[in-house]
Amino acid sequence: MPDSKTTPTARAAGTGTTRATTPTARRSEATRAAILDAARERFATDGYERATIRAIAKDAGIDPSMVMRYYGNKEGLFAAAVSIDLRMSELPAVPRDRIGATLVAHFLTLWEENEQLTALLRVGTTNAAGAERMQDVFRDQMLPVARAACPDPEQVPARAALAATQMLGLALTRYVLRMPPVTALTRDELVAWLGPTLQRYLTAPHSAWPEG
Amino acid sequence: MPDSKTTPTARAAGTGTTRATTPTARRSEATRAAILDAARERFATDGYERATIRAIAKDAGIDPSMVMRYYGNKEGLFAAAVSIDLRMSELPAVPRDRIGATLVAHFLTLWEENEQLTALLRVGTTNAAGAERMQDVFRDQMLPVARAACPDPEQVPARAALAATQMLGLALTRYVLRMPPVTALTRDELVAWLGPTLQRYLTAPHSAWPEG
DNA sequence: TGTGTTGGCCAACAAGCGTTGACATCACTG
DNA sequence: CAGTGATGTCAACGCTTGTTGGCCAACACA
DSSP states (O other): OTTTTSSHHHHHHHOOSSOOSSSSOOSTHHHHHHHHHHHHHHHHHHHHHHSOHHHHHHHHTSOHHHHHHHHSSHHHHHHHHOOOOOOGGGSOOOOGGGHHHHHHHHHHHHHHHOHHHHHHHHHHTTOHHHHHHHHHHIIIIIHHHHHHHOSOGGGHHHHHHHHHHHHHHHHIIIIISOOHHHHTSOHHHHHHHHHHHHHHHHHOOOTTOTTO | OTTTTSSHHHHHHHOOSSOOSSSSOOSTHHHHHHHHHHHHHHHHHHHHHHSOHHHHHHHHTSOHHHHHHHHSSHHHHHHHHOOOOOOGGGSOOOOGGGHHHHHHHHHHHHHHHOHHHHHHHHHHTTOHHHHHHHHHHIIIIIHHHHHHHOSOGGGHHHHHHHHHHHHHHHHIIIIISOOHHHHTSOHHHHHHHHHHHHHHHHHOOOTTOTTO
C-alpha cells in the first residue's frame, strides 16, 4: 500500500481480472487490504471482543466508518479477514509411516507464518461463529488427510479428532498462551516428540477400539 | 449455603476463625456464594469480556452493585471465582508405567465436574491475567507430578510441557470448542488413546533429546 | 468545463459496559 | 426503644462500543 499513491488507478486498472460493476478501476484495494491486515493482527492478539473496530481502523490509518462501508459490520470483517487454508496439498509425498512427523512440521510452519490461525483459535474460544468456523476447517481440510492415512474409513473421524486434540493443544499452549516451557521447545524437538503421537493416532491399530 | 437461611447468624458465629471488624455474624455468605456460582458459570460459558457483571448479578438474583461491594471490581471477582485445584494428591498410587492412563482419567473427571477449569481456559485465551494464572497452575501443580514420574530432573519442564499440550488440547476441543468428533469419543477411548501418549511424554527416553 | 461517482472524514447516535454514591431496610445490641 | 452497622436497591455517572448519515475532496469521463 505505501508508494501506491503515485499511480493508484493505473495499478488497479492493470489487474483487469475481476470486472467490477463500475468500469472505473478501484483505488480502494490498498485500503481494503490495509484494513484486513490490521484486522488479522488485532483479532490474533486480542480476540474478537477486545479487537475493536476503532483500533483496527487506527492501525490501518483510516476512519472506522470505512470499515463498515467495506465489510458491513464486525462479523463481516472477521469473516473477510480470516480464511484458513491449511495448504494440505503442499504436503510432500512421504511413506505412510512418516505422515505423523510430516504433519507436525507442516503445522508448525503454518502457525508461524500465518497469524490468521492464531486469530481463529482465539476467536473460537469466545465466539460461537468462530468455533463453527474451526469445525468447518477441521471437516473440510483435516478429515481428508486422515482419510488418506487411516486404513479403516470408519475410524477416520475419531482418528482425525485425536490428531486435532494434539495439534490444537500445541497451538494453544505455544502460540496463544505462550507457556514458557512450551515455547522453549525447538521445532526439531516438537517434531520428534509429537510426530510419533500423530502417527499412532492416524495409523496405528488399537486394542481399545470399539469394533476391535 | 443452602438451608443456611434458618440460622444464618448462628452458623457464621460458630466459625470464629476469622474475626471480622464487626462482632455481628455475617448473613451475606449465601449471597457471596451465589455470586461466585453465577460468575463461574458465566466465565466458563462466555469468557471474560462477554461475562458481564450485570448478567452475573441477574443470575445470582441481586443487584450489580453488590458484586462490587463484595469483590471490589471485575478482576477481583474473577480471582475469587476461579481458584484451580488439580487435586493431584488424590491420584491413586500406581506403578510408574501406568501414570499416563491414570492422569488422563483423572483430568477427564476433573474437567467434567468442575467448570472453573473451563472458565480459566476460556479466559486465558483472551485475558493476560488469565494466561498467567494458567501458568501458575502448571508450575505449582503440574510440574511436581512430572517430577515424580520423570527420571531425569533436567527434563522435567519439557516433559511436563509436552503433557500439557496434549491435555489442554483435549480440554480445548472437547469442553470449549465442543468439536463433535471429539465429544463423540468415550471416556475409555480417550484413556486408551491418550494414556500412552502422556506415558511416553513423561517417562520414555527419546533419541532426539538434546543431551541424548 | 461540468457532472457524477468514488474515497474518505467528521460528528453523532443508541446501547451497553464497569463503577459509584445516596438511600432504604433489616437484624441485632445497648 | 433508640441506635448502629451490615444488607440490599435505585439511579446515575463517565466511558467505550458498533453503527449511521451527512458532508467534502479528488478523480473519471463527457
